[in-house]
Structures are given as structure tokens and as C-alpha cells.
Amino acid sequence: MAIIQSNQQIAQGIWRMAISGAPTGRAGQFFMLRVPGAVNLLLGRPISICQSDAGTGETTFVYQTVGRGTAQFATLKPGQEIDAQGPYGNGFSLKEGHTVIIGGGIGTAPLLQLAKELRVGDPDRRIDVYLGFREESYLENAFELYADSVTVKRGGFVTGDVDFSLNAQYYACGPAPMLRAVANAAEKANATLFLSLEKHMACGVGACLGCTCQTNGGRKRICKDGPVFDYREVRDAI
Amino acid sequence: MPSSPLCLSLCGVALQNPVIAASGTFGFGHEYAEILDVSRLGGISGKGLTLHGSAGNKGVRVYETPAGMLNSIGMENPGVQHFVDREAAFMRALGPAVIANLGGHCEEDYLEGTRLLNGADIDILELNISCPNVKAGGMALGMLPDTAADITRKVKAVSRHPVMVKLSPNASELVRVARACQEAGADALSLVNTILGMAIDVKEKCAVFDNIYAGLSGPAILPIALRMVHQVAHAVSIPVVGLGGIASAEDALKFMMAGARAVQIGTMSFANPSAMLEVIDGLAGYCASEGLSNLQEIVGII
Numbered sequence: 001m002a003i004i005q006s007n008q009q010i011a012q013g014i015w016r017m018a019i020s021g022a023p024t025g026r027a028g029q030f031f032m033l034r035v036p037g038a039v040n041l042l043l044g045r046p047i048s049i050c051q052s053d054a055g056t057g058e059t060t061f062v063y064q065t066v067g068r069g070t071a072q073f074a075t076l077k078p079g080q081e082i083d084a085q086g087p088y089g090n091g092f093s094l095k096e097g098h099t100v101i102i103g104g105g106i107g108t109a110p111l112l113q114l115a116k117e118l119r120v121g122d123p124d125r126r127i128d129v130y131l132g133f134r135e136e137s138y139l140e141n142a143f144e145l146y147a148d149s150v151t152v153k154r155g156g157f158v159t160g161d162v163d164f165s166l167n168a169q170y171y172a173c174g175p176a177p178m179l180r181a182v183a184n185a186a187e188k189a190n191a192t193l194f195l196s197l198e199k200h201m202a203c204g205v206g207a208c209l210g211c212t213c214q215t216n217g218g219r220k221r222i223c224k225d226g227p228v229f230d231y232r233e234v235r236d237a238i
Numbered sequence: 239m240p241s242s243p244l245c246l247s248l249c250g251v252a253l254q255n256p257v258i259a260a261s262g263t264f265g266f267g268h269e270y271a272e273i274l275d276v277s278r279l280g281g282i283s284g285k286g287l288t289l290h291g292s293a294g295n296k297g298v299r300v301y302e303t304p305a306g307m308l309n310s311i312g313m314e315n316p317g318v319q320h321f322v323d324r325e326a327a328f329m330r331a332l333g334p335a336v337i338a339n340l341g342g343h344c345e346e347d348y349l350e351g352t353r354l355l356n357g358a359d360i361d362i363l364e365l366n367i368s369c370p371n372v373k374a375g376g377m378a379l380g381m382l383p384d385t386a387a388d389i390t391r392k393v394k395a396v397s398r399h400p401v402m403v404k405l406s407p408n409a410s411e412l413v414r415v416a417r418a419c420q421e422a423g424a425d426a427l428s429l430v431n432t433i434l435g436m437a438i439d440v441k442e443k444c445a446v447f448d449n450i451y452a453g454l455s456g457p458a459i460l461p462i463a464l465r466m467v468h469q470v471a472h473a474v475s476i477p478v479v480g481l482g483g484i485a486s487a488e489d490a491l492k493f494m495m496a497g498a499r500a501v502q503i504g505t506m507s508f509a510n511p512s513a514m515l516e517v518i519d520g521l522a523g524y525c526a527s528e529g530l531s532n533l534q535e536i537v538g539i540i
Contacts, residue, residue: 034509039457039485042509043302085511202300202307203508206269209314210300219293224269
């Protein structure tokens with residue numbers, strides 16, 4: 001059982017929780033988090049790794065309180081136990097060279113660990129980050145530790161600011177309309193783009209088939225076969 | 239060497255303990271084999287199969303409810319032949335008893351599926367006439383004694399494996415359905431499948447599921463499932479396998495005291511992948527503390 005080290009609100013409805021005592025994972029992987037003994041709230045919630053530190057063994061999540069499960073997470077105090085099953089899913093595959101990262105809302109959370117791993121892997125590569133928020137922004141200062149540029153947009157679509165014609169790899173995570181816009185732009189520019197998807201999950205390990213999506217390679221499980229996909233595979237799923 | 243107090247025989251098949259992974263919650267064992275010691279289970283009932291396979295339902299498929307969940311997976315599966323060729327041997331190698339769960343859209347599908355499964359190394363065929371999430375066949379056959387008995391009789395005539403019929407809690411005369419399946423030759427009964435439920439998204443003013451209705455499972459349904467297992471176990475002489483919301487060894491003991499020889503656990507594995515192993519350990523501890531030479535001594539004591 002993992003132990004909560006900290007759990008603080010960082011923006012309206014947005015919380016950062018750090019835990020210890022769980023195995024650490026890679027960018028793009030997630031944990032099924034669940035309050036032990038909470039039978040009323042039966043299922044774990046799939047929450048992506050925002051920061052993972054193999055040295056200290058700490059994993060940080062940034063989550064939005066959208067329903068009963070995440071609202072319950074927000075009540076947890078440091079020192080309390082939390083059941084953290086994982087890490088599950090395939091992370092982002094790290095490509096070489098210039099990288100552009102596009103995040104929308106709470107979809108920015110898994111991209112922070114991605115920026116960190118890309119920077120650690122190659123101190124000289126260029127990393128440009130575009131973050132879009134409906135109102136209040138968060139995490140942009142953390143991105144600045146790893147990125148060469150961080151562009152933040154509040155209201156409107158951050159995707160309009162992104163040049164998809166660069167010789168670069170593109171990674172995106174965010175709400176479905178943003179992912180569709182990014183995929184359309186990438187297609188026009190014939191860019192390389194990886195998307196991290198989400199869907200309601202019961203098990204997180206590929207057994208319940210609750211999160212399968214249609215891909216051009218047949219039906220795939222977002223939890224087990226993803227959550228990161230080449231955008232060309234999942235055009236019908238977003 | 240004395241035998242384990244947890245071991246039992248189900249339809250002539252030796253199980254090391256009475257804890258079976260419920261169909262539709264455990265794939266064919268691959269996924270959980272990566273994260274827990276599945277060899278310790280009594281049995282595994284594989285993902286429900288249909289003759290030609292299915293992509294399952296569109297839209298939302300899982301939805302949490304108080305102490306439970308609704309699902310509308312819709313029998314997504316790779317088809318019986320794929321199972322026979324690619325999955326059965328893997329399941330056998332895991333160690334626990336191998337149960338193949340067979341659904342269908344019509345009688346011919348069930349019978350052809352049964353014939354194909356005759357070519358697989360499985361221990362028990364679980365005849366699924368209780369899935370609420372497929373439009374044709376599925377649950378429809380399990381709702382009435384005559385149709386349930388008819389498909390049971392025909393599958394029994396073809397199958398070389400023992401047949402365990404999985405019953406629907408949505409049948410209005412469940413005990414009559416159970417008796418009819420026994421008379422038609424069923425070797426065992428498993429119950430309950432999910433209870434038909436519904437969810438509405440008030441904000442969007444629409445049903446959550448494309449199929450409108452979906453199957454409810456988890457601890458929320460335990461008292462209903464327990465009552466049904468009690469009623470059926472006292473009405474038939476063939477073995478009954480109980481399931482419905484089991485989350486602990488204590489829950490498993492309730493089903494066994496109500497008359498179940500073995501239990502299946504499903505939804506709780508989603509919440510806690512180690513749930514079944516914890517139940518097995520708890521049952522062993524119970525036998526030790528109660529001084530039971532075999533756990534079967536408590537079956538049906540209530």
C-alpha cells in the first residue's frame with residue numbers, strides 16, 4: 001500500500017498528490033488509484049504519472065476533481081494509505097530530435113514527465129511546449145525546467161499556435177476536440193504525432209474490455225495496448 | 239499426505255480450492271498472470287465466447303455505481319475457433335481448472351460452438367444463457383424454463399465436457415429455470431450473471447449506455463445473489479457455483495453456507511487484483527480456526 005506524502009490544490013479543481021511506496025513508472029503510464037476499503041467507491045481511477053522519481057521512489061499525480069472518486073482523493077491527507085496498482089499501460093516511446101508537446105487542461109499532467117525524460121535523454125534537443133487551459137493555468141513553471149519554450153493559452157485553442165510543418169516529433173494529450181484538431185493538423189502536414197487517450201476503465205490491465213476503441217488495426221484496449229497511440233491508428237476513436 | 243481442506247470436485251473435475259475467476263472479468267488469464275500468481279486459483283472461466291466472435295458494444299461500456307458497476311461490454315470476444323487454437327492451451331498451462339464460457343445468438347451458434355470446444359482441452363463448458371448485453375440470444379434463452387431446458391439438452395447431447403449452465407437473475411421464475419436445466423441434464427449451475435440496470439446522464443439528458451440497459455455487478459448485488467443461490471441450491475441436487483459481489487473470504491463463506499460448492503469472483507478483481515488470492519487465504523484460515531477437515535462441510539448448512 002502506498003503512502004500519501006502530499007496532496008494540495010494547485011488551481012481551481014486541480015490537485016497535486018505525491019505518493020511513496022509504489023513502483024515508479026515511465027511517462028505515459030498510469031496507476032489505478034483507489035482508497036482502500038472504500039467499497040462504496042468500488043473501482044480504481046486511472047491517473048497518469050505526472051512526475052516519477054526513481055531516486056526518491058515518489059510518484060506525483062495531478063488530477064482534476066470531476067466525479068465522486070476524484071473528489072474523494074481531494075480529501076486525503078499526508079500519511080494516509082492509498083492503493084496504487086500499477087504502473088500500467090505503455091508509456092510514450094521517446095523519439096530523437098526536436099520535440100513539440102501539446103497539452104490541454106488536465107491532459108498536460110502526463111506530458112510533464114515526458115518533457116523530463118526527453119530532456120534527461122538528450123540535454124541538447126529542442127523541446128517546445130504548448131499548453132491550453134480553459135481558465136486558470138497550472139504546471140507551466142514545471143515545464144520550463146525542461147523545455148526551451150513554453151507557450152500558454154487561456155481560453156481558445158492552443159493548437160492554432162502550433163506549427164506542424166517542422167521536422168519534429170509531436171506528442172499531445174487533452175480533451176477529444178483538441179486531439180481531433182491536432183490530428184487534423186498533423187495529417188495535413190504529414191507530421192509524426194502520438195496521442196495519449198483516456199476512457200472510463202474498470203480494471204486498467206486489459207481484462208474488462210471497458211475501454212476498447214476502434215483502431216485501423218482492429219479493436220484495442222486503451223489501458224493495455226495504449227494509452228499512447230500513433231494518431232493515424234485512432235482517428236475513429238477520438 | 240492429507241488433502242487440502244479447500245479441495246473439491248466439481249462435475250468430476252478436481253479443483254484445488256473453490257475460488258474461480260468469473261467469466262468476462264479475467265480475459266483468458268494473460269493479463270492477470272502478469273501481476274499475480276494465477277496458478278493458485280481453483281479455476282478460471284474465460285471471456286464469454288460466441289461462434290464467430292464479436293466487436294462488442296459501442297459507446298460507454300463501464301460505469302461505476304454505489305458499491306458496484308454497470309457494464310455493457312456486449313460479449314466482445316475473438317470467437318470460439320480462436321480460443322480453441324490460441325487460448326485453451328495457454329489457460330491449461332496456468333494450472334487452475336479451465337472453464338470455457340459459451341454464449342450465442344441462436345441455437346445453431348451454441349451447438350457449433352460446443353462442437354468446436356469438443357476439440358479443446360478444457361474441463362467444463364459454462365453455458366451462458368444469461369448475458370444481458372446482447373440483443374439476440376444471450377439472456378433471452380435463460381428467461382424461461384422451456385427455452386433454458388431446450389438449449390441445455392441440445393448442448394449436453396453434443397458436448398464431451400461437463401456442462402455448467404450460467405443463470406440469469408433477471409428470470410422471473412429462476413428456481414423453475416434451474417430445475418428445468420437440471421432435468422435437461424446440466425451437470426452444474428452457476429449464478430448469478432449481472433442484474434439488468436440502467437444509468438442516466440442527467441446533465442446530457444440521455445441514457446449513459448447505447449443499449450439503454452446494462453448489467454449490474456459488485457458488492458451492491460450480493461444480498462440478492464445470495465438469496466437466489468440459496469433458493470436454487472435448495473431446489474436442485476446438482477452442484478451450484480455462487481457469484482455476485484463477493485469481495486472477501488467472509489462473502490465467499492456466505493455463498494457456501496447458502497449452498498454453493500464453489501464461488502466465482504469477478505468485479506472485485508477489477509478493484510483489487512489480489513482479491514481472489516486473499517479470499518483463498520481467508521478460506522484456508524477459516525478451515526484452520528474452525529477445525530474443518532474440508533470446507534465442503536459447511537456447504538448448504540443454512
